[in-house]
Amino acid sequence: MSVYYEHIPVMLEECMDGLITDANGIYIDGTLGGGGHTHELLSRLGQKATVFGVDQDDQAIAAASARIGDDHRFKILKGNFGYLSTLLPPQFIGQVSGILLDLGVSTHQLKEAERGFSFQQEGPLDMRMGGFTGLTAYEVVNSYDYERLRDIIFHYGEEKASRKIAQAIIAARPIETTQELSAVIREVVVPKFQIKSLARVFQGIRIEVNQELEVLKQVLEQSIQILAPNGRLVVMSYHSLEDRLVKQMMKNGNFEGRLEKDFYGNPVRPLKPIYRQVITPNEEEVERNPAARSAKLRIAEKIGGPDS
Ligand SMILES: C[S@@+](CC[C@H](N)C(=O)[O-])C[C@H]1O[C@@H](n2cnc3c(N)ncnc32)[C@H](O)[C@@H]1O
Known part of the structure; x- marks a missing residue:
């Protein structure tokens, strides 16, 4: 640990x-x-x-x-x-x-890079809060269809650029790590709001992963x-x-x-x-x-x- x-x-x-x-x-x-x-x-x-x-x-x-x-x-x-x-x-x-x-x-949990919750540190796309079974962030990012991904980003992440971000994620698949995902998001959001957008998208995925x-x-x-x-x-x-x-x-x-x-x-x-x-x-x-x-x-x- x-x-x-x-x-x-x-x-x-x-x-x-x-x-x-x-x-x-x-x-x-x-x-x-x-x-x-x-x-x-x-x-x-x-x-x-x-x-x-x-x-x-x-x-x-x-x-x-x-x-x-x-x-x-x-x-x-x-x-x-x-x-x-x-x-x-x-x-x-x-x-x-x-x-x-x-x-x-x-x-x-946010500071443990290997848990994959942080957009600031390199880690696996995991984000499971408990146990090591069930849905991971990797599955959400790499297998959800456009509509589902967009809705998670919009509703759970409360991120307005949800359409652009969902499209960019799908185009960049497979995405393996938190930093790869962060780079994809950075590409499509306004630089001024990058940190907020990153935090929101990661939050949305985390809410989905942990239901x-x-x-x-x-x-x-x-x-x-x-x-x-x-x-x-x-x-x-x-x-x-x-x-x-x-x-x-x-x-x-x-x-x-x-x-x-x-x-x-x-x-x-x-x-x-x-x-x-x-x-x-x-x-x-x-x-x-x-x-x-x-x-x-x-x-x-x-x-x-x-x-x-
Ligand atoms: C914000 S922290 C709590 C901090 C705590 N009140 C303190 O002052 O130290 C939330 C904690 O709840 C746990 N948690 C979140 N959702 C849970 C769930 N569905 N079942 C059990 N634990 C959960 C997380 O693993 C995390 O450790």
Whole structure:
């Protein structure tokens, strides 16, 4: 394993404030990463608390374990959070005080050249966050048809020059490495916006490789069963499509914006947003940690407790 670069936890204070309702409760950090949020969470919880740390990435688990050390309250669950309800031992379903999700990749993953996430370093076209099975960036780049590639670049990458870039990729096949892909993109985008375009295309491919929107939908749906009444769901996203899913789920309990009603016509919602507005990092945090700049934090509470 190469050098471990520390990931700076984003909106740490805001996440902790939103998450903790019971100092001796059961918590899940669904995106353990370098363990930044979990480390702080443990420091604020009592001796009877339990914190499950989930990650699909062995390197993240190793880094977080080293940071947290020996703590009887901390338990690792290795796997994809899209299967959270099966990763979690069944006796904890419906008992959890808070679930935290800090989506996307960690600084650690971005800086590991051989993972293929970075457009700045030479590496294989991989981009898989967990395990070594499943779709790779190589397959997306070298085998998707024009329409699919264009749509991924446009929707997941939010890159306007998606048509030109998809055409250039197809014309340059086979593309073997991250730097070859970067060179193809550089050729067709305006020099002034090159870095942004590169970041967007790589992000789009990464979202496709890891099926990030699908697994997010799965975990958001499962969180309702996993949380105890009045338990908190705290989600930090870095992409407008993710934030939209989180917002819809917290507001209506589904992704379509459908308001369910009971027999008497009263709205039935499984979750209640804690704040009306999305929370974003302040200027000082963005200056200290530019990776935080696009973060959007939303917090909701599961309805069903005596106070709801
Ligand atoms: C932004 S980092 C989390 C950083 C962490 N909060 C910290 O402060 O150190 C996101 C982490 O979530 C993991 N991750 C992303 N999607 C996942 C998924 N579907 N299942 C499990 N882990 C996932 C990534 O491997 C990465 O380590």
